[in-house]
Amino acid sequence: MMKKIKAFFAKETVFCVAAACAVLTMFLVPPDREYLHYIDFRVLCLLMCLMAVVAGLKAIGIFRWLTVQLLRRIHNGRILSVCLILLPFFCSMFVTNDVALIIFIPFTLMLLEQMGYRDSMIPILVFQTVAANLGSMATPVGNPQNLYLYAFYSMNIGEFFSVTLPLTLLSLIVLIIASIPLLPKTMQQQSIARAMISSTRDLLIFLALFGLCLLTVFKVVSYLVTTAIVVLVLLLLNRKLLKEIDYMLLLTFVCFFTVSENLGRIEVVREFLQQLLRWNTL
Numbered sequence: 001m002m003k004k005i006k007a008f009f010a011k012e013t014v015f016c017v018a019a020a021c022a023v024l025t026m027f028l029v030p031p032d033r034e035y036l037h038y039i040d041f042r043v044l045c046l047l048m049c050l051m052a053v054v055a056g057l058k059a060i061g062i063f064r065w066l067t068v069q070l071l072r073r074i075h076n077g078r079i080l081s082v083c084l085i086l087l088p089f090f091c092s093m094f095v096t097n098d099v100a101l102i103i104f105i106p107f108t109l110m111l112l113e114q115m116g117y118r119d120s121m122i123p124i125l126v127f128q129t130v131a132a133n134l135g136s137m138a139t140p141v142g143n144p145q146n147l148y149l150y151a152f153y154s155m156n157i158g159e160f161f162s163v164t165l166p167l168t169l170l171s172l173i174v175l176i177i178a179s180i181p182l183l184p185k186t187m188q189q190q191s192i193a194r195a196m197i198s199s200t201r202d203l204l205i206f207l208a209l210f211g212l213c214l215l216t217v218f219k220v221v222s223y224l225v226t227t228a229i230v231v232l233v234l235l236l237l238n239r240k241l242l243k244e245i246d247y248m249l250l251l252t253f254v255c256f257f258t259v260s261e262n263l264g265r266i267e268v269v270r271e272f273l274q275q276l277l278r279w280n281t282l
Helices: 002-011 013-028 033-037 041-059 062-071 077-095 095-114 120-138 145-151 156-183 200-217 223-237 239-244 245-266 267-279
Strands: none
Touching: 002 013, 002 223, 013 245, 033 200, 033 245, 041 062, 041 077, 041 095, 041 145, 041 200, 041 223, 041 239, 041 245, 062 077, 077 095, 077 120, 077 156, 077 239, 095 120, 145 245, 223 239, 245 267
Protein backbone atom coordinates (compact mmCIF):
# COMPACT_ATOMS: atom_id res chain seq x y z
CA MET A 1 0.00 0.00 0.00
CA MET A 2 2.79 2.44 0.95
CA LYS A 3 4.53 1.74 -2.36
CA LYS A 4 1.34 2.57 -4.24
CA ILE A 5 0.91 5.81 -2.29
CA LYS A 6 4.53 6.82 -2.95
CA ALA A 7 4.17 5.99 -6.63
CA PHE A 8 0.97 8.04 -6.86
CA PHE A 9 2.59 11.01 -5.10
CA ALA A 10 5.63 10.80 -7.37
CA LYS A 11 3.42 10.76 -10.45
CA GLU A 12 0.87 13.36 -9.30
CA THR A 13 2.97 15.59 -7.05
CA VAL A 14 1.31 18.84 -8.11
CA PHE A 15 -2.18 17.45 -7.50
CA CYS A 16 -1.22 16.07 -4.08
CA VAL A 17 0.26 19.39 -2.96
CA ALA A 18 -2.72 21.32 -4.33
CA ALA A 19 -5.17 18.95 -2.62
CA ALA A 20 -3.32 19.28 0.69
CA CYS A 21 -3.43 23.08 0.43
CA ALA A 22 -7.14 22.97 -0.40
CA VAL A 23 -7.88 20.83 2.67
CA LEU A 24 -5.83 23.15 4.91
CA THR A 25 -7.76 26.21 3.71
CA MET A 26 -11.02 24.39 4.45
CA PHE A 27 -10.12 24.45 8.13
CA LEU A 28 -9.77 28.23 7.88
CA VAL A 29 -12.92 28.66 5.78
CA PRO A 30 -15.39 25.84 6.53
CA PRO A 31 -17.37 24.59 3.49
CA ASP A 32 -20.59 26.49 2.84
CA ARG A 33 -22.82 27.56 -0.05
CA GLU A 34 -20.10 29.83 -1.45
CA TYR A 35 -18.09 26.74 -2.39
CA LEU A 36 -20.60 26.06 -5.18
CA HIS A 37 -19.38 29.19 -6.95
CA TYR A 38 -15.68 28.41 -6.66
CA ILE A 39 -15.36 26.12 -9.66
CA ASP A 40 -15.07 27.62 -13.15
CA PHE A 41 -16.81 24.82 -15.03
CA ARG A 42 -16.38 26.60 -18.36
CA VAL A 43 -12.60 26.41 -18.09
CA LEU A 44 -12.64 22.80 -16.89
CA CYS A 45 -14.97 21.65 -19.67
CA LEU A 46 -12.99 23.49 -22.32
CA LEU A 47 -9.75 22.03 -21.07
CA MET A 48 -11.23 18.55 -21.07
CA CYS A 49 -12.54 18.96 -24.63
CA LEU A 50 -9.19 20.25 -25.91
CA MET A 51 -7.31 17.35 -24.32
CA ALA A 52 -9.74 14.85 -25.84
CA VAL A 53 -9.53 16.35 -29.32
CA VAL A 54 -5.73 16.54 -29.23
CA ALA A 55 -5.63 12.90 -28.10
CA GLY A 56 -7.76 12.02 -31.13
CA LEU A 57 -5.50 13.92 -33.54
CA LYS A 58 -2.46 12.23 -32.03
CA ALA A 59 -4.09 8.79 -32.26
CA ILE A 60 -4.61 9.07 -36.03
CA GLY A 61 -0.96 10.11 -36.51
CA ILE A 62 -1.39 13.64 -37.85
CA PHE A 63 1.48 15.15 -35.83
CA ARG A 64 4.00 12.48 -36.80
CA TRP A 65 2.88 12.74 -40.44
CA LEU A 66 3.39 16.51 -40.49
CA THR A 67 6.81 16.16 -38.87
CA VAL A 68 8.00 13.51 -41.33
CA GLN A 69 6.77 15.54 -44.31
CA LEU A 70 8.78 18.50 -43.10
CA LEU A 71 11.97 16.60 -42.30
CA ARG A 72 11.96 14.79 -45.65
CA ARG A 73 12.48 18.17 -47.29
CA ILE A 74 15.42 19.29 -45.13
CA HIS A 75 19.03 18.57 -46.13
CA ASN A 76 20.86 21.11 -43.95
CA GLY A 77 21.76 20.44 -40.30
CA ARG A 78 21.36 24.07 -39.26
CA ILE A 79 17.88 24.23 -40.76
CA LEU A 80 17.03 20.86 -39.19
CA SER A 81 18.01 22.06 -35.70
CA VAL A 82 15.89 25.20 -36.11
CA CYS A 83 12.93 23.10 -37.27
CA LEU A 84 13.26 20.65 -34.38
CA ILE A 85 13.09 23.58 -31.95
CA LEU A 86 10.30 25.46 -33.71
CA LEU A 87 8.02 22.44 -34.19
CA PRO A 88 7.05 22.32 -30.47
CA PHE A 89 7.11 26.14 -30.37
CA PHE A 90 4.30 26.49 -32.92
CA CYS A 91 2.52 23.24 -32.08
CA SER A 92 2.19 24.22 -28.41
CA MET A 93 0.14 27.26 -29.43
CA PHE A 94 -2.71 24.91 -30.32
CA VAL A 95 -2.24 21.66 -28.38
CA THR A 96 -0.60 22.91 -25.12
CA ASN A 97 3.07 22.75 -24.19
CA ASP A 98 3.12 19.32 -22.53
CA VAL A 99 1.33 17.62 -25.42
CA ALA A 100 3.73 19.25 -27.91
CA LEU A 101 6.68 17.77 -26.01
CA ILE A 102 5.06 14.35 -25.75
CA ILE A 103 4.62 14.43 -29.53
CA PHE A 104 8.04 15.65 -30.61
CA ILE A 105 10.57 14.47 -28.03
CA PRO A 106 10.35 10.71 -28.82
CA PHE A 107 10.63 11.43 -32.53
CA THR A 108 13.59 13.79 -31.95
CA LEU A 109 15.43 11.17 -29.87
CA MET A 110 14.85 8.52 -32.52
CA LEU A 111 15.95 10.83 -35.34
CA LEU A 112 19.14 12.05 -33.63
CA GLU A 113 20.05 8.49 -32.62
CA GLN A 114 19.58 7.35 -36.20
CA MET A 115 21.70 10.22 -37.54
CA GLY A 116 24.50 9.68 -35.02
CA TYR A 117 24.06 12.99 -33.18
CA ARG A 118 23.78 11.68 -29.60
CA ASP A 119 25.87 14.57 -28.27
CA SER A 120 23.23 17.02 -29.53
CA MET A 121 20.30 15.30 -27.79
CA ILE A 122 20.44 17.14 -24.45
CA PRO A 123 20.79 20.71 -25.81
CA ILE A 124 18.07 20.13 -28.42
CA LEU A 125 15.67 18.62 -25.85
CA VAL A 126 16.35 21.52 -23.49
CA PHE A 127 15.59 24.04 -26.22
CA GLN A 128 12.48 22.10 -27.26
CA THR A 129 11.21 22.31 -23.69
CA VAL A 130 11.89 26.04 -23.56
CA ALA A 131 10.31 26.51 -26.99
CA ALA A 132 7.14 24.63 -26.05
CA ASN A 133 6.63 26.82 -22.99
CA LEU A 134 7.37 30.05 -24.83
CA GLY A 135 5.16 29.16 -27.78
CA SER A 136 2.26 28.11 -25.57
CA MET A 137 1.97 31.60 -24.08
CA ALA A 138 0.92 33.03 -27.45
CA THR A 139 -2.70 31.80 -27.56
CA PRO A 140 -5.59 31.31 -25.12
CA VAL A 141 -5.47 27.54 -25.72
CA GLY A 142 -1.68 27.22 -25.46
CA ASN A 143 -1.79 26.23 -21.81
CA PRO A 144 -4.38 25.86 -19.04
CA GLN A 145 -3.24 29.06 -17.32
CA ASN A 146 -3.93 31.13 -20.42
CA LEU A 147 -7.33 29.52 -20.85
CA TYR A 148 -8.24 30.35 -17.26
CA LEU A 149 -6.96 33.96 -17.38
CA TYR A 150 -8.63 34.60 -20.74
CA ALA A 151 -11.97 33.38 -19.40
CA PHE A 152 -11.76 34.82 -15.88
CA TYR A 153 -10.95 38.36 -16.97
CA SER A 154 -13.33 38.28 -19.98
CA MET A 155 -10.56 39.46 -22.29
CA ASN A 156 -11.13 39.96 -25.99
CA ILE A 157 -8.67 38.44 -28.44
CA GLY A 158 -7.15 41.83 -29.31
CA GLU A 159 -6.27 42.56 -25.68
CA PHE A 160 -4.80 39.10 -25.23
CA PHE A 161 -2.61 39.18 -28.34
CA SER A 162 -1.42 42.72 -27.61
CA VAL A 163 0.25 41.29 -24.50
CA THR A 164 1.48 37.93 -25.77
CA LEU A 165 2.52 38.50 -29.39
CA PRO A 166 5.44 40.91 -28.75
CA LEU A 167 6.89 38.46 -26.21
CA THR A 168 6.26 35.54 -28.58
CA LEU A 169 7.98 37.31 -31.48
CA LEU A 170 11.02 38.11 -29.31
CA SER A 171 11.11 34.49 -28.12
CA LEU A 172 10.94 33.24 -31.71
CA ILE A 173 13.89 35.36 -32.80
CA VAL A 174 16.05 34.32 -29.82
CA LEU A 175 15.17 30.63 -30.27
CA ILE A 176 16.11 30.69 -33.96
CA ILE A 177 19.48 32.30 -33.21
CA ALA A 178 20.18 29.91 -30.33
CA SER A 179 19.20 26.75 -32.23
CA ILE A 180 21.28 27.35 -35.38
CA PRO A 181 24.59 25.92 -34.04
CA LEU A 182 23.07 22.84 -32.36
CA LEU A 183 23.71 20.60 -35.39
CA PRO A 184 26.48 20.71 -38.03
CA LYS A 185 25.64 22.35 -41.34
CA THR A 186 26.45 19.31 -43.48
CA MET A 187 24.87 16.02 -42.52
CA GLN A 188 24.51 12.57 -43.99
CA GLN A 189 21.23 11.77 -45.66
CA GLN A 190 19.16 9.37 -43.60
CA SER A 191 16.06 7.41 -44.48
CA ILE A 192 13.07 8.58 -42.46
CA ALA A 193 10.32 6.09 -41.81
CA ARG A 194 7.04 6.75 -43.56
CA ALA A 195 4.11 8.05 -41.56
CA MET A 196 0.46 7.67 -42.46
CA ILE A 197 -2.75 9.28 -41.24
CA SER A 198 -4.89 6.34 -40.22
CA SER A 199 -8.26 7.87 -41.12
CA THR A 200 -9.09 10.92 -43.23
CA ARG A 201 -12.66 10.84 -41.91
CA ASP A 202 -11.49 10.96 -38.30
CA LEU A 203 -9.05 13.75 -39.16
CA LEU A 204 -11.86 15.92 -40.51
CA ILE A 205 -14.04 15.14 -37.50
CA PHE A 206 -11.34 16.04 -34.97
CA LEU A 207 -10.40 19.20 -36.85
CA ALA A 208 -14.07 20.22 -36.78
CA LEU A 209 -14.21 19.54 -33.03
CA PHE A 210 -11.04 21.57 -32.53
CA GLY A 211 -12.63 24.44 -34.44
CA LEU A 212 -15.70 24.13 -32.22
CA CYS A 213 -13.45 24.37 -29.15
CA LEU A 214 -11.86 27.54 -30.51
CA LEU A 215 -15.30 29.06 -31.11
CA THR A 216 -16.12 28.26 -27.50
CA VAL A 217 -12.91 29.89 -26.28
CA PHE A 218 -13.90 33.04 -28.17
CA LYS A 219 -17.40 32.76 -26.65
CA VAL A 220 -19.24 32.17 -29.91
CA VAL A 221 -20.58 28.74 -28.83
CA SER A 222 -21.68 27.73 -25.33
CA TYR A 223 -19.25 25.44 -23.51
CA LEU A 224 -22.16 23.15 -22.58
CA VAL A 225 -22.96 22.58 -26.25
CA THR A 226 -19.31 21.94 -27.12
CA THR A 227 -18.78 19.56 -24.21
CA ALA A 228 -21.89 17.57 -25.09
CA ILE A 229 -20.89 17.30 -28.77
CA VAL A 230 -17.27 16.30 -28.02
CA VAL A 231 -18.27 13.63 -25.48
CA LEU A 232 -20.98 12.25 -27.78
CA VAL A 233 -18.62 12.08 -30.78
CA LEU A 234 -15.94 10.33 -28.74
CA LEU A 235 -18.46 7.80 -27.41
CA LEU A 236 -19.52 7.00 -30.97
CA LEU A 237 -16.10 7.26 -32.64
CA ASN A 238 -13.50 6.06 -30.14
CA ARG A 239 -14.44 5.96 -26.47
CA LYS A 240 -10.90 4.87 -25.53
CA LEU A 241 -9.85 8.49 -26.07
CA LEU A 242 -11.83 9.47 -22.99
CA LYS A 243 -9.19 7.61 -20.97
CA GLU A 244 -6.49 9.86 -22.50
CA ILE A 245 -7.87 12.92 -20.72
CA ASP A 246 -5.70 14.08 -17.82
CA TYR A 247 -8.39 14.03 -15.14
CA MET A 248 -5.80 14.66 -12.42
CA LEU A 249 -5.01 17.99 -14.06
CA LEU A 250 -8.71 18.88 -13.96
CA LEU A 251 -8.87 17.96 -10.27
CA THR A 252 -5.73 20.02 -9.67
CA PHE A 253 -7.54 23.04 -11.05
CA VAL A 254 -10.48 22.34 -8.74
CA CYS A 255 -8.02 22.41 -5.82
CA PHE A 256 -6.47 25.65 -7.10
CA PHE A 257 -9.91 27.25 -7.33
CA THR A 258 -10.65 26.17 -3.76
CA VAL A 259 -7.35 27.48 -2.38
CA SER A 260 -7.52 30.85 -4.13
CA GLU A 261 -11.16 31.49 -3.26
CA ASN A 262 -10.70 30.47 0.39
CA LEU A 263 -7.62 32.67 0.76
CA GLY A 264 -9.61 35.53 -0.75
CA ARG A 265 -12.20 35.15 2.01
CA ILE A 266 -9.61 35.47 4.79
CA GLU A 267 -9.45 39.20 5.48
CA VAL A 268 -5.87 39.29 6.77
CA VAL A 269 -4.55 37.35 3.76
CA ARG A 270 -6.63 39.39 1.31
CA GLU A 271 -5.35 42.71 2.68
CA PHE A 272 -1.75 41.46 2.70
CA LEU A 273 -1.97 40.36 -0.97
CA GLN A 274 -3.60 43.65 -1.97
CA GLN A 275 -0.71 45.54 -0.34
CA LEU A 276 1.78 43.43 -2.30
CA LEU A 277 -0.10 44.12 -5.55
CA ARG A 278 -0.08 47.87 -4.89
CA TRP A 279 3.67 47.67 -4.29
CA ASN A 280 4.62 45.46 -7.25
CA THR A 281 2.43 43.19 -9.39
CA LEU A 282 5.25 40.79 -10.24
